[in-house]
Amino acid sequence: MCIRDRDRSAYYPTSGGQAHDIGTIEIEGEVYNVSSCEKVGKCVLHILDRPLPNPDNSFYVGKKVVGQIDEGRRRQLRCHHTATHIVFAACRKVLGPHVWQNGAKKTTDQAHLDITHFTSLSKQEEKEIENEANKIILSAKQIHKSFMDKAQAEKDYGFRLYQGGIVPGNELRVVNIVDTDVEACCGTHCDNTSEVGWVKMLRTNRIQDGVVRLYFVAGERTIEKLNYERDILNDVCDMWSISAGEIVQTASRFFQDVKKLSSQTSKQEQKILSLEMKYVIDGKMKLVYLRSSQKNPTLYFSFLAAYAEGLKANQKGAIYIGQNFVFGQLGDPSLIDLEKLKKVLQEDNEKVDIKTRNNVAFQDEKKKTTKVDKILQFSFTGNVVFEKLAKCLAEQSYEELNI
Numbered sequence: 001m002c003i004r005d006r007d008r009s010a011y012y013p014t015s016g017g018q019a020h021d022i023g024t025i026e027i028e029g030e031v032y033n034v035s036s037c038e039k040v041g042k043c044v045l046h047i048l049d050r051p052l053p054n055p056d057n058s059f060y061v062g063k064k065v066v067g068q069i070d071e072g073r074r075r076q077l078r079c080h081h082t083a084t085h086i087v088f089a090a091c092r093k094v095l096g097p098h099v100w101q102n103g104a105k106k107t108t109d110q111a112h113l114d115i116t117h118f119t120s121l122s123k124q125e126e127k128e129i130e131n132e133a134n135k136i137i138l139s140a141k142q143i144h145k146s147f148m149d150k151a152q153a154e155k156d157y158g159f160r161l162y163q164g165g166i167v168p169g170n171e172l173r174v175v176n177i178v179d180t181d182v183e184a185c186c187g188t189h190c191d192n193t194s195e196v197g198w199v200k201m202l203r204t205n206r207i208q209d210g211v212v213r214l215y216f217v218a219g220e221r222t223i224e225k226l227n228y229e230r231d232i233l234n235d236v237c238d239m240w241s242i243s244a245g246e247i248v249q250t251a252s253r254f255f256q257d258v259k260k261l262s263s264q265t266s267k268q269e270q271k272i273l274s275l276e277m278k279y280v281i282d283g284k285m286k287l288v289y290l291r292s293s294q295k296n297p298t299l300y301f302s303f304l305a306a307y308a309e310g311l312k313a314n315q316k317g318a319i320y321i322g323q324n325f326v327f328g329q330l331g332d333p334s335l336i337d338l339e340k341l342k343k344v345l346q347e348d349n350e351k352v353d354i355k356t357r358n359n360v361a362f363q364d365e366k367k368k369t370t371k372v373d374k375i376l377q378f379s380f381t382g383n384v385v386f387e388k389l390a391k392c393l394a395e396q397s398y399e400e401l402n403i
Contacts, residue, residue: 009044013037017104018081018187023069078188079219080111083196089181090132091115101163102211112215120206130201140194144176157182198222280318281310288401289393292322297379300327305360308372321389326380333376344392348383355379
């Protein structure tokens with residue numbers, strides 16, 4: 001149900017990148033929740049949670065209503081909108097006067113500001129902008145909001161008024177943060193920069209050529225963000241039994257240890273693969289399939305090509321079946337019917353794309369490149385049911401190899 005206010009409303013509608021107010025309205029003794037507000041022309045529509053009891057809408061024309069805005073939501077939006085002006089002023093001071101606003105959005109969760117800038121921001125620049133914004137907040141500058149004649153406002157402040165875009169009409173609502181920022185803006189704002197509390201930069205990214213987006217929080221959302229980050233630090237300190245000052249050094253040591261273990265694991269996996277392939281090439285089994293513990297077929301793409309000559313010379317083949325992939329290398333394309341394999345895979349996948357190639361190349365220890373053609377290497381990534389594939393391969397004379 002919509003209630004239209006033809007003159008004015010205390011509820012702020014979605015406008016200028018700022019989210020709408022919510023709250024309650026009392027009509028004829030009945031209280032309704034206002035879930036949204038929209039501006040249509042010069043009217044404000046209040047979206048209610050349920051229809052009014054009288055189907056004749058004219059019955060309500062001229063009725064007195066009592067509204068109550070959700071002050072917590074309004075306060076957070078006010079902080080984010082004011083912080084947007086402050087962050088913009090900080091960007092111009094840190095990055096230079098070429099910075100111009102290219103868009104903005106303010107919700108209760110966070111705010112973002114789009115600025116014109118020729119490159120992505122560094123972590124150092126992000127920190128400097130955040131620091132400068134908080135210096136403006138701590139300086140407790142007054143914020144004046146007033147309506148001015150458009151021509152006079154342009155004469156006094158120039159076209160920097162229109163950071164949010166050109167405003168129609170002959171009168172402007174000017175928001176002036178003393179000695180900091182002046183813009184034509186109809187959003188909700190604090191009366192003093194100190195009311196914003198604190199600005200915390202979340203992240204920045206380049207959204208298109210010449211435009212950078214800054215995400216940030218202010219007011220109570222900053223408290224929530226800082227508490228969240230502190231909890232993470234405390235959890236890490238407790239988990240590793242260290243102080244906060246030791247986190248970077250400890251994490252670096254862990255990272256180096258993991259890299260070392262990963263390298264050792266990779267070498268062991270290559271040795272196991274080498275033993276498996278030698279067993280296949282030199283053994284009695286001609287066609288085999290193996291259950292793979294790998295998360296993806298990268299290992300096989302990287303190292304199986306070196307055994308293509310042996311598989312081709314002995315007319316043998318090996319197929320590795322993982323949880324979400326199948327990888328095969330055969331000494332001759334005729335050693336498998338891929339269409340039968342594809343039909344089995346189609347039972348558990350909407351689309352089955354088996355990639356194939358009939359030649360491979362590899363380098364030996366002396367960096368000599370060898371090419372092998374007229375073989376078959378194939379791969380598939382998707383849903384894989386080992387038992388189904390095992391049955392399909394067994395019907396094509398393949399045996400399971402367990403080493």
